Each structure stands twice: as structure tokens, then as C-alpha cells.
Amino acid sequence: MRIELSPSVWWYALSRSELWRSIIRHGVTDSSRNRSLAIFQNFFLHMHPVKVRRKALEVRHTYYLGGISLALTAILAASGILLMFYYHPSVPEAYMDMKELQFTVDIGTFLRNMHRWSAHAMVLVVFLHMLRVFYHGAFRPPRQFNWVLGVVLLTLTLLLSYTGYLLPWDQLAYWAVTVGTNMVRATPVLGERIRFLLLGGNIVGANALIRFYVLHCVALPLLLVLIAALHIWRVRKDGGVKGPLAEDEETLEVYR
Numbered sequence: 001m002r003i004e005l006s007p008s009v010w011w012y013a014l015s016r017s018e019l020w021r022s023i024i025r026h027g028v029t030d031s032s033r034n035r036s037l038a039i040f041q042n043f044f045l046h047m048h049p050v051k052v053r054r055k056a057l058e059v060r061h062t063y064y065l066g067g068i069s070l071a072l073t074a075i076l077a078a079s080g081i082l083l084m085f086y087y088h089p090s091v092p093e094a095y096m097d098m099k100e101l102q103f104t105v106d107i108g109t110f111l112r113n114m115h116r117w118s119a120h121a122m123v124l125v126v127f128l129h130m131l132r133v134f135y136h137g138a139f140r141p142p143r144q145f146n147w148v149l150g151v152v153l154l155t156l157t158l159l160l161s162y163t164g165y166l167l168p169w170d171q172l173a174y175w176a177v178t179v180g181t182n183m184v185r186a187t188p189v190l191g192e193r194i195r196f197l198l199l200g201g202n203i204v205g206a207n208a209l210i211r212f213y214v215l216h217c218v219a220l221p222l223l224l225v226l227i228a229a230l231h232i233w234r235v236r237k238d239g240g241v242k243g244p245l246a247e248d249e250e251t252l253e254v255y256r
Helices: 007-013 016-022 033-041 065-084 093-103 109-133 144-163 170-186 193-199 208-236
Strands: 051-053 251-253
Touching: 007 208, 065 109, 065 208, 093 109, 109 144, 144 208, 170 193
Parallel strands: none
Antiparallel strands: 051 251
């Protein structure tokens, strides 16, 4: 005689197992207290408040520019990792790798263009995000520190875009970096030393390529991720996103 168990019985048994309770510490009881505790005890859910203002969910409140920036960062990271499989940061292999991506590698052109246009879009979206925050006065107390973090993130976004410019090692990249580093040299006192550190010498050559590669693929992305995490956490601690008009105190529970 075979006994068949219904899905509800399997779910009941699973939700009361030791493995399940080691993951979901506060059970699955549908109550505000349990939902709040589950969020407070989870790192990823804790980045979002338990309750949000109803107006904060409207498109015109933030235009979702912060979320779009985060999505573009994920696209850039994924496409950048794939591009690294086909790229050698050396002379003249770097230029030949770009040609192979364009003419030989399957969907290589699509992959490179996705990375390139996502980078352009990210610069624009982050700038619009900063503009929205400034226009709505969301930099006022107690959010001054988060505004500074936003300015740093905008600077890192521009630096990531600029350091990636040299990697194709074509004429456009070579002269763009030459002009840019010459502008850095015009900085009083430290300009010459900063240019030397960026290029690894006095000319745009192999040392400059490897340094820009390390900056673009390791140093700057790590800084961006760390500061972005702190930025999102500060938004959470400062009471969520701030919008244009008087705040509506009506709140909604986020996770049900």
C-alpha cells in the first residue's frame, strides 16, 4: 500500500526541520513581528526598511535612478568579467584582442558594445541621480554625509569610464589618455608626480596600459562596491529616500 503525501504535508515537515529553522530563524508565521525580525536578521533584506512611505514607491519620487545605477553596475561587472577572458593588457596584444572581439569571437561585438553603452548610460544616470537629490533637497541634514558619498561615487564612475578608455589601445584611446594626463600635469605642486604614477613613466606606453587595467578592473571597482554599500546603508539609516514635496506619513509594509 503506497501512501501519497500532499504538498501541504511536505511543506509542514520542511518548515519545522532543523535545516529550515537554521536558515529562517523566526518561522513563517504571518505576523508583523515575525516579518520585521526576519528582515532585521538578514543582511540583504536589512538594507531595505521594513516600512516605506507610500509616495516613495511612486516613479516621480526618485525616477528609480538609484536602482537603475545599481542595475547598470551589475551589467558592467558581468560584461567586464566576460571581456577579461579575451583580453591581454599588453602591447600590442590589447589592440589585436579588440579586433578579435569585433570580427572573430561569437557575439564579441555585442558584448563589447553592451559594456561600452552601459558605461555611458551609468555616467548619465548617476549624474541625473545626483541632480534629482540636489533638486529635491535630499542632501540636507541628516543626509550631508550621504551626499558626500554620492559625490565620491560620481567621481569613481567618471574615473572608471576614463581608465577603460585606454584599454582598446587604439589611436583614440592613446591620444585621449595623453591629453588627459597632460591636464593632470598642469595641477599645481603634485601634478607631475600624479601623472608619473598614472603612466608608470613619462610617456603613454606599456606601463600606462597595465596600470590603467589594474585601476579599471580591480582598484576602482572595489572602491565603488564598498562605498556604494555604505551609501545604500546610509539611505536606510536616514529614513529611506526623500522626495520633492511634503512627506506622506502613511507607510506600507514592504515584505508580506
